[in-house]
Amino acid sequence: MKEERKKHLLNLGLWTWSWVATLAIATFGPKFIWDDHLALTTFAIITNLVNGVLMILANRKLFNHYDELERKIHLESLALTLGLTVIVGLTYSLLDQTNIIPFDAEIGILVGFVGLTYMTTLLINRKRYS
Amino acid sequence: MKNKVRELRKQKGLTQEQLAEIIGVSRQTINAIEKEKFDPSLPTAFKMAKLFEMSIENFFLFDETK
Numbered sequence: 001m002k003e004e005r006k007k008h009l010l011n012l013g014l015w016t017w018s019w020v021a022t023l024a025i026a027t028f029g030p031k032f033i034w035d036d037h038l039a040l041t042t043f044a045i046i047t048n049l050v051n052g053v054l055m056i057l058a059n060r061k062l063f064n065h066y067d068e069l070e071r072k073i074h075l076e077s078l079a080l081t082l083g084l085t086v087i088v089g090l091t092y093s094l095l096d097q098t099n100i101i102p103f104d105a106e107i108g109i110l111v112g113f114v115g116l117t118y119m120t121t122l123l124i125n126r127k128r129y130s
Numbered sequence: 131m132k133n134k135v136r137e138l139r140k141q142k143g144l145t146q147e148q149l150a151e152i153i154g155v156s157r158q159t160i161n162a163i164e165k166e167k168f169d170p171s172l173p174t175a176f177k178m179a180k181l182f183e184m185s186i187e188n189f190f191l192f193d194e195t196k
Contacts, residue, residue, distance in 0.1 A: 068171050069159040129162045 008062040015055040022048040069129060077121040084117050085110065132191040136164040138182045153177045 025033075026044040034040040066074065089110050096105035139149050139160075146164070150157045153174055162168035169190075170178070179186045 067155040067159050068174065069162055069168050070156060072168070129167050130158060 005065060008065050012058040012062050015051065015058045019048065019051045019055045022051045073122065073125045073129060076125050077118055080121045081114060081118045085114050088113060131169045132166060132193060133163065134189040135178065138189055152181060
């Protein structure tokens with residue numbers, strides 16, 4: 001069971017790093033590597049998208065390997081993260097639209113918020129059931 | 131839900147890790163069941179019943195007031 005878990009975790013780790021790398025290439029490549037070549041940019045974006053889908057499938061495999069308590073913990077954390085992201089995301093967008101914040105709302109901030117919220121709710125839920 | 135899993139596990143001379151391995155769940159799950167923080171699924175309860183050689187209602191005590 002543990003060996004299989006390690007295998008799934010390693011697989012997810014590899015796809016995650018690969019996705020981050022292809023995202024970086026698709027983001028900075030057009031400006032710094034291939035001078036806005038349309039075909040290369042399209043190829044980089046499609047590669048990143050396919051990589052993202054494979055990362056999700058690897059995550060699903062790991063999730064399906066969890067036992068019932070782990071699934072409950074992850075599902076509760078995901079539900080809280082989804083709810084908070086919608087609420088906070090819309091508030092953040094409103095703050096931008098009404099110019100209450102002196103800068104443009106960046107999607108990166110929301111992605112960071114999702115990651116932090118998921119980690120925090122996961123830690124809290126793990127503590128609750130230990 | 132109240133249960134006698136810890137007591138029965140000790141009677142069988144098993145550690146949480148060993149019981150978890152036999153049932154096919156993590157040690158944390160066994161710990162959460164024993165501390166009555168988590169109620170297991172039916173398949174897990176049936177696996178335990180088979181191991182402890184008794185029916186589920188003999189070691190999981192349902193309290194209607196909760």
